[in-house]
Amino acid sequence: MQEAYELAGQPFNLGSPKQIGEIFFTKLGLPIVKKTPSGAPSTDEEVLEKLAEDFPLPAKLLMHRSLSKLKGTYTDKLGQLANPRSGRVHTHYAQAVAVTGRLSSNDPNLQNIPIRTAEGRRVREAFVAPPGHVIASADYSQIELRIMAHISGDESLLRAFTEGIDVHRATAAEVFGTPVDKVSSEQRRYAKVINFGLIYGMSSFGLAKNLGIETKAAASYIDRYFARYPGVKRYMDETRASAKEQGYVETVFGRRLYLPEINSPNGPRRGGAERAAINAPMQGTAADLIKLSMVAVQDVLDTEGRATKMIMQVHDELVFEVPEAEVEWVRTAVPRIMAEVADLKVPLLAEIGFGPNWDKAH
C-alpha cells in the first residue's frame, strides 16, 4: 500500500522501514530502544509502544500498521481467493511442515484469522454459514497445560485439572500463597503469563519483560512456582537431559523431534534447542490429539450419515458447518468424542459454541 504522508514539508511512506528509521532516529532524535538481528534500529510494536510514551508519532504508526495489516492480508485478499465455482475460500493443509506435528495452513492461511481485537474480529465475521446452517467451533480447553500435567505427573497440577479448578487461578493461589477464592485479577493475570511462559521454556528475563517487572522478581516467581509444582521442575530438567543424551524428544504418542543443536557449543543455538525440547512434547501431543479427534469425529459423521461438515482445523479447534437440525446432536457428540479420544491422567475438556458466523461461534 502506497500511502504518502508529510513531515516538516517532506513526503514519506509509513510502510518503508528505511524512511521510518531516518525520520525517527535521525531527524526526530528518538532513542534507539533495541536493534534487530542485523543491527538496524527496531521499530516493532514493543518499541513503538515505549516511544509512544514520549512522542506523538509512534502511536499513529502503530494504528497504521495494524489497520494496513488487516486490510492488506485479509480484507483485500480473502475475497480474491474465493473459488469461483464454490464461492468459498479453500485452504491447503500441510501435514509435514511443522516439526512438532501440527498442521499448517496456506493459500490462504486460515489458521491466523484475526480474533484478538474488535477490528480484527470483523474479518472473522465474514466466515458465514449458508442458509439453514450454523457455524460450530469446538476447542480443547488448556490442552497444553493438561498435557504438561499428564507428562510431568505433578500432583498439584493434576489435582487442579481433576477438580476442575481454573488453572491460572490455581497457579496464582500457589505462587502467591493466597486462598483460591481470594486470588485477585492481577494475580491471575501474572499466573497466566507464568503458565504460558513455562510451556515455551521462558527464562526469568523473558518473564520480567512480559510482566514489566524486575528480573529478580520474575526469578523469585519462577522459584516459587517450581517449589509448588516440583513435578513440573523435574519434567523440565529430565526433558533437557534426555534430549541431550538421545538427541530427540517424543510426544506421548511417540512422534519424535530431532534436535541436532541440543549439544551445540553455540550458546544461543543450544538455548533455542533446549526450549524447543521443552515445548515440543506438549505442542506435539496436542497436535496428535486433535488429529485423532479429526479422524474419530469424521468416522462418526460418516457412520451415522450426518450432513454436518468438518471444514477447518486451527491447532486446538475444529470448525464445522452444521444444518440446524443437527445442532443439538453436534453440541453433545463432538465435545464428547474430542474428550474421549485419549485416556490421560487428567480429563480432557472440549467446549463448543454455535453462531451464524465464525466469530459468533466462540
Place this chain on the structure above:
DNA sequence: AGGTTAAGCGCG
C-alpha cells in the same frame, strides 16, 4: 522481470 532476505505481525 523475478527471486531472496529482513522485518514485522496475524494466529494457536
Place this chain on the structure above:
DNA sequence: AAAGCGCGCTTAACCT
C-alpha cells in the same frame, strides 16, 4: 550472546 515454542503472509529492499 541471548533471553518465548510453532507457523504463513506482506512489504520494502536488495540481488541476479
